[in-house]
Amino acid sequence: MRVIARLDIKGPNVVKTVQTEGLRVVGEPAELAERYYVQGADELIYLDIVASLYRRNLDFEQLKRASAEVFVPLTVGGGIRSLHDIALALGAGADKVAINTYAVHNPTFLKEAAEMFGSQCIVLSVEAKKIGDNAWEVYTDGGRETTGKDVVEWVGQALQMGVGEILLTSVDKDGTKEGYDLGLLRAVSAISPVPVIIHGGAGSADDVVRAAKKGADAVSVSSILHYDLATIPDIKNALAAEHISVRI
Amino acid sequence: MTQKNIAIVDYGVSNLWSVLKAVRKFAPGAYITEEKEKIEIADAIILPGIGTFKAGMEGLRVRGLVEVLQQAAKKGTPILGICLGAQLLLEKGFEFGEWEGLGIIKGKVVHFPDLGDGVKIPAIGWQEVSPTSTEAKRLLGDTDKPFFYFVHSYVLEPTNPESVWATTNYGWYTYCATVGEGSVMGTQFHPEKSADAGLALLRVFCEGGSL
Numbered sequence: 001m002r003v004i005a006r007l008d009i010k011g012p013n014v015v016k017t018v019q020t021e022g023l024r025v026v027g028e029p030a031e032l033a034e035r036y037y038v039q040g041a042d043e044l045i046y047l048d049i050v051a052s053l054y055r056r057n058l059d060f061e062q063l064k065r066a067s068a069e070v071f072v073p074l075t076v077g078g079g080i081r082s083l084h085d086i087a088l089a090l091g092a093g094a095d096k097v098a099i100n101t102y103a104v105h106n107p108t109f110l111k112e113a114a115e116m117f118g119s120q121c122i123v124l125s126v127e128a129k130k131i132g133d134n135a136w137e138v139y140t141d142g143g144r145e146t147t148g149k150d151v152v153e154w155v156g157q158a159l160q161m162g163v164g165e166i167l168l169t170s171v172d173k174d175g176t177k178e179g180y181d182l183g184l185l186r187a188v189s190a191i192s193p194v195p196v197i198i199h200g201g202a203g204s205a206d207d208v209v210r211a212a213k214k215g216a217d218a219v220s221v222s223s224i225l226h227y228d229l230a231t232i233p234d235i236k237n238a239l240a241a242e243h244i245s246v247r248i
Numbered sequence: 249m250t251q252k253n254i255a256i257v258d259y260g261v262s263n264l265w266s267v268l269k270a271v272r273k274f275a276p277g278a279y280i281t282e283e284k285e286k287i288e289i290a291d292a293i294i295l296p297g298i299g300t301f302k303a304g305m306e307g308l309r310v311r312g313l314v315e316v317l318q319q320a321a322k323k324g325t326p327i328l329g330i331c332l333g334a335q336l337l338l339e340k341g342f343e344f345g346e347w348e349g350l351g352i353i354k355g356k357v358v359h360f361p362d363l364g365d366g367v368k369i370p371a372i373g374w375q376e377v378s379p380t381s382t383e384a385k386r387l388l389g390d391t392d393k394p395f396f397y398f399v400h401s402y403v404l405e406p407t408n409p410e411s412v413w414a415t416t417n418y419g420w421y422t423y424c425a426t427v428g429e430g431s432v433m434g435t436q437f438h439p440e441k442s443a444d445a446g447l448a449l450l451r452v453f454c455e456g457g458s459l
Contacts, residue, residue: 002372002373002374037443042373042374042397064265067266067269068269071440071441071442071443071444071446071447072441072443073397073399073438073441074266087260087261090261090262090264090266090298091264091265093265093266093269094263094265095263095266095298095438096399114300115300115302115303115344116261116299116300116303117261117298117299117300117303118261118298118299118300118303118343118400118401119370119401120298120372120399120400120401121298121299164370164372164399164401165370165372192368193368193369194368194369194370195368195370217368217372218373247395
């Protein structure tokens with residue numbers, strides 16, 4: 001089980017949203033990236049949450065600074081819409097890229113990207129909003145735009161295109177600290193032969209343990225760490241106590 | 249700390265910044281290059297990863313680097329391939345078709361076998377690496393926790409069993425984690441992304457000269 005620290009980036013800051021709104025600045029990218037690496041995060045996720053919305057690229061120089069002292073994998077997302085953008089991200093500290101908005105409008109881009117950089121480099125980022133019992137809709141642009149697409153159908157389509165991992169974010173749970181949307185996790189895990197990272201809602205180490213027991217291949221946390229509710233070692237110790245294998 | 253010229257080969261599909269900043273901790277003179285001349289003069293060469301076998305070989309070919317790397321291996325220049333960079337050292341790859349590799353080490357690169365229900369491919373995560381050769385023991389020797397980060401769908405299958413320098417397990421499957429012959433070696437895992445264990449390996453490579 002991998003424990004991943006996620007940094008949502010807006011401008012020069014790491015921010016935390018609640019249900020993708022009500023944004024609050026929680027720190028500086030390089031400082032938090034290094035802190036969570038030193039704590040023992042297995043990976044980091046670095047997402048520019050407004051790049052797609054403003055149709056711009058993420059700040060690659062800032063990414064270089066943020067990743068300077070990070071020696072675990074870094075998945076980078078935000079505004080990626082060409083093979084050149086992926087090469088730029090890999091040249092500035094990314095090891096994998098997360099793609100949401102552009103892929104939703106241009107699904108075959110995922111195939112082109114996987115054929116060039118390999119499935120293992122292409123992470124499908126999904127922002128899912130619950131619209132009924134066992135039904136979720138795909139959102140884009142940092143949880144702001146509706147698409148009319150069903151999450152499970154969309155994930156199925158993206159898997160056909162060769163994505164190698166799924167970052168599954170619950171828009172409803174984001175920032176609430178109420179626990180992950182385990183129904184969403186179950187629905188997507190059921191159809192996915194590639195690893196699924198669940199994100200959104202973790203408020204305690206116990207929430208993480210619950211997601212691990214429900215089949216998450218990896219868990220992503222942000223509020224827990226930003227607000228000092230638990231450290232990475234706290235989370236890993238809780239997982240290890242339940243005999244879930246972690247790197248300590 | 250050495251001042252060795254370590255060339256990190258840019259062939260268009262790699263996590264160059266991640267590799268450079270890790271290597272520069274131990275070899276401040278390390279540089280990224282896609283030029284033949286700068287590879288020929290290097291004391292050691294790193295062939296980084298990411299990318300598909302096809303895209304990787306095309307990237308080397310269009311830059312005219314295939315022969316340069318083959319010659320460097322013949323000359324005994326230490327070469328470290330990482331992930332795809334390790335796979336390219338072999339003769340053939342089967343990712344999106346069948347492709348010629350550099351052929352520096354005999355063998356092929358094939359997809360993971362079907363490992364059964366619930367075993368996800370790509371394999372992504374930290375796995376324990378067990379050295380089976382003195383060379384790999386030296387490289388991994390600095391760490392008491394030999395856990396390294398893997399992220400891949402294809403595996404190294406060298407022809408000669410002696411070319412397997414270390415193994416690892418994913419699900420029930422045991423496979424080659426480090427391939428090597430003489431001064432050339434490749435790691436299926438990413439040392440630049442494997443925290444202290446990976447940095448320790450890179451330090452030995454950067455400071456060690458020939459293996």
